[in-house]
Amino acid sequence: MKLIKPLLLVALTSLSLAACARYNGEDRGKPMLPNQVNAKWQAECSGCHMAYPPGLLPAASWKKVMSGLDKHFGTDASLSAADTAEITNFLVQNPSNRWSSTAAPLRTTEGEWFRVKHGEISAAVFARASIKSKSNCIACHSGAASGNFDDRTIPK
C-alpha cells in the first residue's frame, strides 16, 4: 500500500495532465504576441512574409529556425550575427505557453492545433492565387500580423 499510493498519484496526475494538454501538447500560446514586440523581429521577419508571432511555436522550434536562416525554406534569409541573436532572444523568451510536447516542428502548419483547426479546409482553397500556401496566415486572418487569429472574421 505504501508503494501503491504514490504510484497511483503519479498515474492520476499524468492522466489528468494528458486530458488538459490539448492537441497532444502541440498547442499555440495565449497570448500569441507579447505586449512589447522587438523592432528587429518586426522589421526583419516581415521583409519577406508576415512576422509570425512567437507564440505559434515552442522555443526549441525557434532555435532551429533561427540557426538555419541561410537555408530558410529554400531561401537565403541570412542576417548579421547580432540581429540573429537579438531576434532569437525575443522568440525564445515569448514562445507558446501551452506547448508541452517535445515535438519542435519548423513549420507552424505542422503543429497539431494547426492541423485540427484547419482540417475542414480543402487543399484547393489553400492553392487559390490569393492565398498560395498554408503559411500565408494574413490572406484569411486579417489581424494575424498583430496576433489576432479570430476565425469569425474570415470571408468564405
Add this chain to the structure above:
Amino acid sequence: MFSTFRLSHLLACLALAAPLMASANPILDGYKAETKGTFSAAAGEKIYHTVGPKQLACASCHTDSPKNVGKHAKTNKTIDPMAPSVNAKRFTDAANVEKWFKRNCNDALGRACTTQEKGDFMTYVLSVK
C-alpha cells in the same frame, strides 16, 4: 581680403560640385573604389533578367522593371519598388544593400555576386527613371 577670397572660391567649388554629388550614390562609389573600374547599366540589366538554377531571376519578384511594385514569388508579400527614382529609401543603407545582395544573389544566381556585378546592377537600377 585673403579669407574672403578663399570663402568665395570655396562657395564656387561647392556650387559646381553640388549637381555631381546629388547624382552620385555613396554605396555605388564604395564598390567603384573597390574595383577601380567602370560599371555598365547594360551588364546590370542582363543580371536583373538572368534566370538561375532555381528558375528564379530578380525579375521573378521585382517584375520586368525595378520601377514596379513587386510580389514575393513564394509568400505573395508586396515588395516596394527597387528603383530609387520612385522609392527614395532604396540604396541608402549600405548594410541593407549588402544583406539583400547576399540573399538574393544566392537565391537568383545560386552563388555570391562579385563587386563588379553589384556595381553593374546598381548602375542599371539607378538608371531606370
